[in-house]
Amino acid sequence: MRENGILRIVARFLIPLIMxxxxxxxxxGEYSPGGGFQAGVVVAAGWILFxxxxxxxxxxKVIPERVMYVLAAFGVLLYAITGxxxxxxxxxxxxxxxxxxxxxxxxxFGIITVEFGVGVTVATVVxxxxxxxxxxxxxxxxxxxxxxx
Amino acid sequence: xxVLGFFNYWVVIILMMIGLYCVIARGNMIKKIIGLNLxxxxxxxxxxxxxxxxxxxxxxxxxxxxVYSNPLPHVLILTAxxxxxxxxxxxxxxxxxxxxxxxxxxxxHLGDDGEDDGPFEEEQRG
Amino acid sequence: xxxxxxxxxxxxxxxxxxxxxxxxxGRFWPWAITLLAAxxxxxxxxxxxxxxxxxTLSYPFGNWPPPIGIEYRxxxxxxxxxxxxxxxAALSLPWAKVSIDREVPERQGAFYALFLLALAGLLGxxxxxxxxxxxxFLEISSLATYALIAHGRDRRALLASFRYLIMGTIGATFxxxxxxxxxxxxxxxxxxxxAVRLPEVQHxxxxxxxxxxxxxGMGLKLAMLPLHLWLPNAYAYAPNFVTIFLAGTATKVxxxxxxxxxxxxxxxxxxxxxxxxxxVLMALGVAGMFAxxxxxxxxxxLKRMLAYSSVAQVGYMVLxxxxxxxxxxxAAFLHMFNHALIKVALFMxxxxxxxxIGSIKLQDIRGLGRQMPWTLTAxxxxxxxxxxxxTTAGFISKWYLILAAAEAGHWWLVGLIVxxxxxxxxxxxxxxxxxxxxxxxxxxxxxxxxPLALLAPTWLMVALNFYFGxxxxxxxxxxxxxxxxxxxxxxLMP
Numbered sequence: 001m002r003e004n005g006i007l008r009i010v011a012r013f014l015i016p017l018i019m020x021x022x023x024x025x026x027x028x029g030e031y032s033p034g035g036g037f038q039a040g041v042v043v044a045a046g047w048i049l050f051x052x053x054x055x056x057x058x059x060x061k062v063i064p065e066r067v068m069y070v071l072a073a074f075g076v077l078l079y080a081i082t083g084x085x086x087x088x089x090x091x092x093x094x095x096x097x098x099x100x101x102x103x104x105x106x107x108x109f110g111i112i113t114v115e116f117g118v119g120v121t122v123a124t125v126v127x128x129x130x131x132x133x134x135x136x137x138x139x140x141x142x143x144x145x146x147x148x149x
Numbered sequence: 150x151x152v153l154g155f156f157n158y159w160v161v162i163i164l165m166m167i168g169l170y171c172v173i174a175r176g177n178m179i180k181k182i183i184g185l186n187l188x189x190x191x192x193x194x195x196x197x198x199x200x201x202x203x204x205x206x207x208x209x210x211x212x213x214x215x216v217y218s219n220p221l222p223h224v225l226i227l228t229a230x231x232x233x234x235x236x237x238x239x240x241x242x243x244x245x246x247x248x249x250x251x252x253x254x255x256x257x258h259l260g261d262d263g264e265d266d267g268p269f270e271e272e273q274r275g
Numbered sequence: 276x277x278x279x280x281x282x283x284x285x286x287x288x289x290x291x292x293x294x295x296x297x298x299x300x301g302r303f304w305p306w307a308i309t310l311l312a313a314x315x316x317x318x319x320x321x322x323x324x325x326x327x328x329x330x331t332l333s334y335p336f337g338n339w340p341p342p343i344g345i346e347y348r349x350x351x352x353x354x355x356x357x358x359x360x361x362x363x364a365a366l367s368l369p370w371a372k373v374s375i376d377r378e379v380p381e382r383q384g385a386f387y388a389l390f391l392l393a394l395a396g397l398l399g400x401x402x403x404x405x406x407x408x409x410x411x412f413l414e415i416s417s418l419a420t421y422a423l424i425a426h427g428r429d430r431r432a433l434l435a436s437f438r439y440l441i442m443g444t445i446g447a448t449f450x451x452x453x454x455x456x457x458x459x460x461x462x463x464x465x466x467x468x469x470a471v472r473l474p475e476v477q478h479x480x481x482x483x484x485x486x487x488x489x490x491x492g493m494g495l496k497l498a499m500l501p502l503h504l505w506l507p508n509a510y511a512y513a514p515n516f517v518t519i520f521l522a523g524t525a526t527k528v529x530x531x532x533x534x535x536x537x538x539x540x541x542x543x544x545x546x547x548x549x550x551x552x553x554x555v556l557m558a559l560g561v562a563g564m565f566a567x568x569x570x571x572x573x574x575x576x577l578k579r580m581l582a583y584s585s586v587a588q589v590g591y592m593v594l595x596x597x598x599x600x601x602x603x604x605x606a607a608f609l610h611m612f613n614h615a616l617i618k619v620a621l622f623m624x625x626x627x628x629x630x631x632i633g634s635i636k637l638q639d640i641r642g643l644g645r646q647m648p649w650t651l652t653a654x655x656x657x658x659x660x661x662x663x664x665x666t667t668a669g670f671i672s673k674w675y676l677i678l679a680a681a682e683a684g685h686w687w688l689v690g691l692i693v694x695x696x697x698x699x700x701x702x703x704x705x706x707x708x709x710x711x712x713x714x715x716x717x718x719x720x721x722x723x724x725x726p727l728a729l730l731a732p733t734w735l736m737v738a739l740n741f742y743f744g745x746x747x748x749x750x751x752x753x754x755x756x757x758x759x760x761x762x763x764x765x766x767l768m769p
Contacts, residue, residue: 069297069298070298072297073294073295073297073298074294076293076294077291077294077295080287080290080291080294083287084287084291086337087280091338092280092334092335092336092337092338093283093287093334093336093337094336094337095336095337095338096337097338
C-alpha cells in the first residue's frame with residue numbers, strides 16, 4: 001500500500017498522534033480512565049497501521065521481533081518485581097505503601113510502574129500476534145508463487 | 150417495568166443465542182470463532198449494564214458530581230475483553246495451522262479423526 | 276515470615292518464573308528453572324496445608340482489606356488441592372526432560388513458559404477467594420493448555436486443541452455469566468462475602484440461574500459425562516508430558532471450583548434444593564462411570580483408553596459429591612488425589628512406551644513385556660491401583676466411596692462401583708495380555724528398556740500409589756478436613 005499517496009500521507013500524520021494518545025492514556029492511568037491495557041493496544045495499533053502501509057519488513061526494522069519478545073517478558077517481570085518490592089520492604093504483595101514515604105506518592109509510583117509493565121507487555125504481545133499472522137501470509141504467498149513453476 | 154425496560158437484556162440474550170448458534174451449527178472454524186466472540190461480547194454487555202447507575206456520571210472524582218456509575222464492572226470486563234482477544238488469537242492461530250496441516254478448515258471436510266491417518270513423526274528406535 | 280505471607284508465592288513463583296523461562300535459550304535451563312519453580316510451589320503448598328487445617332488463612336493483596344481488595348483465602352479444601360496440583364507438577368517434571376527433548380525439540384523456553392502459566396493458573400484458581408479471579412485464572416490456565424496441547428507431533432493435536440478451545444471457552448463464559456448474575460444480585464465478588472450476602476436474595480430466579488450456569492460451565496471443564504467430548508482427543512494427541520500434567524490436575528481443579536461454588540458460595544442446602552443436583556449429579560456420575568469404562572474397553576490407542584478411563588474416574592468423584600454428605604465429599608477429594616497419582620503413573624508408563632517404540636497402539640506393544648519389563652511392570656502395578664486392589668491408593672478411595680454410598684442407603688451404588696471396577700480389570704488386562712502373552716510380531720526391531728530418566732519418575736509414582744494405599748493418614752485426614760471445611764460454611768455438619 002506504499003504507493004497510495006493519500007494513505008501514506010494520512011498515516012504519516014496519524015501515527016505520531018496515535019502514539020502520543022497512547023502515551024497520554026498510559027501516564028494518566030493512575031487517576032483517570034486509562035491504563036496499561038488500553039495504552040498498549042493503542043500504541044500497538046499505531047505500529048500495525050505503520051506495518052500495513054509500509055510493509056512488515058519496515059515495521060520490524062522499527063522494533064525487531066526478538067526485542068518484542070524480550071519486552072513482553074520484561075513487562076511481566078516489571079509487574080512482578082514491583083509487587084515483590086512491597087513484600088521485601090515489609091508489606092504485602094502489590095502493596096505500594098512501603099515503596100515511598102508519602103502515601104499518595106507511593107501509590108502513584110506503584111501504579112505507574114505496574115501499569116507501565118502492563119502497557120509494554122500488551123503493546124508488544126499485540127504486535128507479536130500481528131507479526132506472526134502477517135508473516136504466515138507472506139510465507140504462504142511465497143509458497144504459492146513457487147508452486148506453479 | 151415493561152418488556153422494553155429490559156432492552157439491554159434482550160440484546161444480551163439475542164446476541165448470546167446468535168453466538169451459540171454460530172458455534173454449534175457452523176462447520177467453518179473462522180465462523181466458529183466469530184460465534185464465540187459474539188457469545189462472549191453478550192456477556193460483556195450483561196456485566197457492563199449491571200454497572201450503570203441511573204443518573205450517574207462517569208466515575209471520575211470532580212466537583213459537583215455526587216452519583217457515579219459503578220466502575221468495577223468496567224474494570225472486570227476490560228480483563229475479560231483481554232481474555233477474549235487472547236482466545237481469538239489462539240483460536241485463529243490454531244485455524245491457520247489446521248489449514249496448513251489439513252488443507253481445509255471446514256469441519257465437514259475433516260471427517261472424524263478416530264483412526265490414525267498418518268504415522269507418528271517419531272522414528273522407530275532400537 | 277509467617278506461612279500466610281508465604282502462601283501466595285506458590286502461585287507467584289511459577290508466574291514470575293514463566294517470564295524468566297520465556298527468555299532462556301537452550302534446553303537445560305528452561306527445564307531446570309521450571310522444575311525449581313514447581314518445587315518451590317510444592318514446598319509452600321505443603322507448608323500451607325497444616326496451617327490451613329487449623330484455621331482459614333487469608334492474604335489480602337496490596338494490603339487492601341477484603342471484600343474490597345482481592346484476597347487469597349485458603350482452608351483445608353484449597354490447601355489440599357493446591358498441594359495436589361503443585362506436587363503433580365513437581366513429580367512429573369523430572370520425567371519431562373527426556374520426553375520433551377524428543378517431542379518439542381525447538382523453542383523449549385516458550386513451551387516451559389506456557390507450562391508454568393498453566394500451573395500458575397491452576398494454583399491461582401485453587402487459592403483465590405475472589406469469584407472473578409477464578410475466571411481470570413481459569414482462562415490463563417486454559418489458554419496455556421490449548422497451546423500446550425497443540426504442541427503434539429500428530430496433526431490431530433491441532434484439531435483436538437481447537438475443539439477443546441471452543442468447548443472450554445463456552446464453559447468458562449458460562450462461569451462468567453454465573454458470576455455476573457451473582458454480582459448483580461449482591462454487589463460483591465468475594466466468595467466469603469457472597470456466602471454471607473446470598474441468603475438475603477436466595478430463591479430469586481437470578482440466583483437460581485447463576486447456580487445453573489456455574490454448574491454447567493464447570494461441568495464442561497470437568498469433563499462430566501455429556502460434556503466430556505473434548506477430553507479423549509485432547510489427552511490422546513497432546514505431548515505425553517502435557518497429558519500427564521493435565522490428567523493429574525486440570526479436571527480436579529474444575530471439580531474443586533464446582534464444589535466450592537455449590538457448597539461454600541451458595542450453600543449445599545440451597546444448591547441441592549434449587550436444582551435437583553443430588554439426582555442429576557448421581558445420574559451423570561454413574562453414567563460417566565459406565566460410559567467411560569465401556570468405551571475404554573474397546574480402545575486400541577492406549578492414551579485414548581486411559582483418557583476414557585479418566586472420564587469414568589471423574590464419574591466417581593461426581594458421584595461422591597452428589598451424595599451431599601461429609602463422607603461423600605471426603606471420598607470425592609480422596610479420589611481426586613488418588614486418581615491423580617494413578618493416572619500420572621499410568622500415563623508415564625504409556626509415555627515411556629511411546630518414547631521407545633513411537634506408537635502406543637495395542638497391536639504394536641505385543642510381546643513388549645519381555646523387552647521393556649520395568650516399564651510394563653510399572654504399568655501393571657499402576658493398573659492394579661486403578662482397578663482398586665487392596666493396598667493401593669485406588670482401593671482406598673473406592674472403599675471410602677462405597678462407605679459413603681452405604682451410609683446414604685444407596686446399596687445399589689456399591690454394586691455399580693464394583694461392576695465398573697471389573698470393567699477396569701478388563702481394559703488393563705488387555706494391555707497386560709498383549710504385552711506378555713503374545714509374541715512380538717516378526718520383523719519388528721528389538722527394543723531396549725527405557726532410559727532411567729523416564730523409569731525412575733514412573734516408579735516413584737507407582738511407589739507413591741502403594742504408599743498412599745497403606746499410609747492414609749495424610750490423604751484421608753486432609754480429605755476429611757476439606758469436606759468439613761466445605762460443609763461447615765454451608766451450615767450443615769452431620
